[in-house]
Amino acid sequence: MITVAIDLQERSYPIYIGCGLLAQSHLLAAHITGSEVAIVTNETIAPLYLDQLLKGLKGYRCAEVILPDGEQYKTLEILTQVFDALLTATFSRRCTLIALGGGVIGDMAGFAAACYQRGVAFIQIPTTLLAQVDSSVGGKTGVNHPLGKNMIGAFYQPRCVLADTDTLNTLDDRQLWAGIAEIIKYGLIRDLELLTWLEQHMDQLLARESSALRYVIERSCHNKAEIVAADERESGIRATLNLGHTFGHAIETGMGYGTWLHGEAVAVGMAMAADLSQRLGWLSTTEVNRVIRLLEQARLPTRAPQAIDAARFLELMAVDKKVIDGQLRLVLLKELGHAVVSNDFAPHILEATIKNAR
Template structure:
């Protein structure tokens, strides 16, 4: 890997002005338990198929998922035009707490999908100032169409990562209590990852637990944060340090909501899509390399395929390790570095996916320094992130001390030992470990920071 100056020169976005809102005017636009100091090796379980139907029923069967029989997306020509998406369902298998992820176009126009998961007569929709004008009325209609016994209330929160805190969370509790929501009520998260995390945590806490539904409206939420039951809020000293594992009744991914998503938010979500390929799905990563331009152009077939594959990957991991005892931590490639950027630079200054992208480059750099991957994989990671218009280095204001200070309180620290997710071996393989040369970490931090 190149020296420090090379990393800074590869930054693709200045990213100094926060932008969180959707805009209609946007351009095209068996549990695994590990000792605290141990390591977990996570090779890819997939083999190449002879066809390009990477997310075919055969592939889904290999990873033990229940999925509807849906034609797989082919490897697409970069100039292919958008076409109607085909709905599909991915099941998160958690025994009596299993739930479906519905993926497709126009799902908010199908009220039966939501209504089958509402068990009481009261619903509280939690959304924000950006999403409410776009999708709140449609969501209320979907919940109440030919269903007059259901009463829907809503609470509209300010938009942005900087509001993912206890003060804002109390607004949800205030509305629920004022509306006399009972134990059979359902909370509905309508928005991106911030709304999903806060609504889920509120649902886990209100009356010691009520039902909730996820309706994610950003790429980030659709491929990652809405799936798996991680909920919570930030603390000034660290991201997501306060929260709970709490599973939804269902996740409804209407890809039409991406039509109002700004380009920057769309790119941010693609960081998580890229992550799945790097840590466990080489075929999916190679598909992304061929189709990143289709994703950037918002091709509906490409996005339906990418969301489906991402959700399949996460669903399998969550099914095996719901409470992140070891295996699930591998989903956090780049997140330890990325969370340090978000906390140190200020919540909301960089989008989560932007910070994760820079964090992945740092994790890849450290993996190379340890001799666990070769230079060709480093170049492929840089190339695909640049194609997605994501940053490949942290903000210039981040220092080594800032990284170390925040990383010291990361959730993956155990018995004073910082455990990291790093790539090791061929594409699609990674480890979650505290057994690494500390000098490699120091060298990586110095390569990316001025001091």
């Protein structure tokens, strides 16, 4: 087992990475407050891992909340089911919520924990590659709104993250590939060595070789840990973690949540950010092609859906958390391995990127 530490003073916590961790209940026990534990999971994950988790929680009064599976259920309305379950079980302010699932479950359980009785303890057990390398770490929680992704939420840190790599064995390929998108992201924004490694070892990763998985999860968590520790509430550098996300969120919202996987939309978004960076003279054609080729190696899409025309795409992008006083800001690449947040692009250049991507 590897431990990566997230350093946030009194909100610091460990990420445990390894195989067979679900069975090691002492890891959880150290981070559970009180005697009441609510496990928030979904219909896909519950039959696979819920019993195993419950086995390690014998001493606690446990409640289960099983939500439908998919980004389209990441809503305030479905979140109500968590509150209903907690209150029906008369769970107190000293209860602990455990998210057992992918990014959607982690975001929803985390937001529920942030709000229930104005804040209760929270543990992340990510079961997808995307959640293990990105969304379970750093405290971003929330739900979608029909008009925009992740528009309602909170910064709320977990007490620990337990990434059991065994859970990746049941992941379908599309989910695995979507997770790789966020790993490529770390390479592009700040970790050229990781980028090169991915180019050379993509086959091992696609074959789910355990050493390859462990390497990318640990490396991704280290990258995320450094950024989050430097800027917990995204007033600066943390925004670079959103490379491809403004484009990607437009695709997810525009196509209807759940149609595209988050990682797929982010992959296209990163290709678009590379394209825009090239138009600004920052990346060469060779470098952009290197980005596209790596995304393709990971079986990820690089072109935006025809169903969203350029005008609609721009409209969808206007609702983004990085907009300041009407100015859209995007994460772009000064060079491979070096991301910046910039509003220094002419509208017609952004339009050209959108048109070129379709």
